[in-house]
Amino acid sequence: MIEVGAMTILPTREVEKVWGRDVLPAPFAAPAGKRIGEVWFEPPAELDELLVKYIFTSEKLSIQTHPDDDQAEAVGKGRQGKSECWYVIDADPGATLGVGFADNIDADAMRTAALDGSIEDMLVWHEVKAGDFFYIPANTVHAIGAGVSLIEVQQNSDITYRLYDYGRPRELHLDKGMAVAKGAPHDPSLRFHVPDRGTMRLVDGPFFLLDRLDGLPDAGIVADYPGALLVIPRDGPVRIGTDMVEPGQCALAQSIEDVGFPPAGRCLIARAV
DSSP states (O other), X not given: OEXXXXXXXXXXXXXXXXXXESSOOTTOOOOTTOOEEEEEEXXXXXXXXXXXXXXXOSSOOOEEEOOOHHHHHHTTSOSOOOOEEEEEEEEOTTOEEEEEESSOOOHHHHHHHXXXXXXXXXXXXXXXXXXXXXXXXXXXXXXXXXXXXXXXXXXXXXXXXXEEOTTOSSOOOHHHHHHHOBOSBOOGGGEEEOOSSSOEEEEEOSSEEEEEEESSOOHHHHHHOOSOEEEEESSSOEEETTEEEOTTOOEEESOGGGXXXXXXXXXXXXXXX
């Protein structure tokens, strides 16, 4: 980690994926011959409950689900549930995100659909554009479509149960997935469009807070961030202490008072609850 005064720039990890891209949106660049699907920021010790990543897709991701904390603990994985959220930063025309089912279905029907591939058509696929936001609670069945770039903020968990993978030769986890998957529509209140300008709270617990700031935070936001927080610049650098964090980076600030937010710039800030 790069530690400078009140700031720690988080190390990044580029993750190759079969569905990744060899050309990434600025400021990222894929190494020659690599298809990068994810750029991870290593969680700092002060906020190790949270993981931030950029995701870039050229093909659909698997249809999958994640356990909640209690379910993960019950199978000996510790409290590693995974609720997550997606903030779309770019999307090809017609790009989609699959979130939840069109109708309620039971576990047997879901398993049958996963085995014959019809689960793909049972999901609700939302056409998306930059600024669209989705909160994905644990147990939600979901998939990211092709041609999407997004920022994901999630509980720091690597437990994923793949239900369907379009014939790719990867392991599926139908028994584990059926034990936790929710066969229900996605709550419409958990998805919305973030206007191009303005400060907006994107997630308000139960596992983390996430705000999109446009300029300086008001007193209410400052009060909601009493300790360490993550800062993710979007359209320009953000000063932490005497140093700058650039778009494409994620940094830990020990206090919101250490952050010099640009009066006309946008960034994301997050903390664990």
